[in-house]
Amino acid sequence: MIFIAISGSFMPQLALSNPLLEPSPLPLQAPAFDKIVTSDYEPAFEEAIRLKLAEIAGIADNSEPPTFDNTIMALERAGQSLQRVEAIFYTVFAAQGDSAMEAIDKSVSQKTADANNSIYLNEKLFGRLREIYEKRATLGLDEEANRLLEIYYLDFVRSGAELSVANKVQFRQANIQLADLESQFTAALRGASKAGALIVDSPKALDGLSAGEIDMAAEQATAEGQRGKFLIPLQNTTQQPSLAALTDRSTREQLFTNSVKRAERGDSNDSREIIT
Structure with a gap:
């Protein structure tokens, strides 16, 4: 079982009423499961998605020229709260999920897919990434940093960043449909197993x-x-x-x-x- 160890510094004050978004008192920020109830999950997902999209917008709209640090490393740091909520929810869901959690999975899968579309199909963000990628040979990056840059670039390309406007619309719809089908499949498999x-x-x-x-x-x-x-x-x-x-x-x-x-x-x- 893997949990994301995250400091509490990124948490906004408005989120502190939700145990999924507030700093954990346990070692390595391990989840305080005794304080989490099912009704906490969906609001936590919604807030975490909102925070990640705000972070992504800040990267895309940065007026400074794109650099490895202000773009690639900024992408690496973005969405920590969402990573935490996802890690906790899907660990519990896999272990003891019920119909209420299945409904949450269906709802948040759609929202997460829509958020991912907004990130990977963001033209300004991909433009910054592509500019760094195209001049990577001159940046003096070490092997690890260069590989990270390549992975980000390929992830964006494979997620539709270079599609035409019309094809991006179709691609968005396909991603949302796939997220819905994945939720249906998960629910069917859980029911069939039982x-x-x-x-x-x-x-x-x-x-x-x-x-x-x-x-x-x-x-x-x-x-x-x-x-x-x-x-x-x-x-x-x-x-x-x-x-x-x-x-x-x-x-x-x-x-x-x-x-x-x-x-x-x-x-x-x-x-x-x-x-x-």
Whole structure:
């Protein structure tokens, strides 16, 4: 699990009521999860996006000639608050996301895609970047700095910076559509993984698992309203860990099938149309 270590100096006073945007009292700015509630996320995303776009505008509108420091390094420093909010939200979402967080993901994915469009398709910003890139051989940059410059330039080009005005409009729409499809896919995969859990009636079907693992399967079944049964949840891999220990062939087959076909069952969680 990775968190972004950031000082609190970039945080504006107006954001201090949101624990996702205020400086953390914990070492290395680790998130204070005990102070964060679901309703904090979307306002935090909105404020962090606003801050990043303001920082980007400052870089693009800088009246000084573009330099590696006032453009490339400024881009490196921009958006720290958004990085932090994204790191915290998507860590929690991956671990214990629910329908409320899925709705937030759908909403903020659109807003983030729109913000990214505004950054990568910003003509003034790309003009500064391109000017630095074209004279990179004369700047005396070390290998690391030169590579960073190349990466930024390629990222902008591959994100539509050199497209025509008409194609940029189409590209913006495609990015927003893709963000929506990605959110739909995430929701479908999460739902399919939950629905694909293996449920058996007898502990005999789980021969090969330890007594503790079987007890856990019973507890998980009870938690899902299946008292008296046993549940093995799917993990986000094709090969489920329990397959290595289970000795009953039919149980292994069912668990494997549930895993590989989790989002291909013709139900509301079927992701094939989204992928297409």
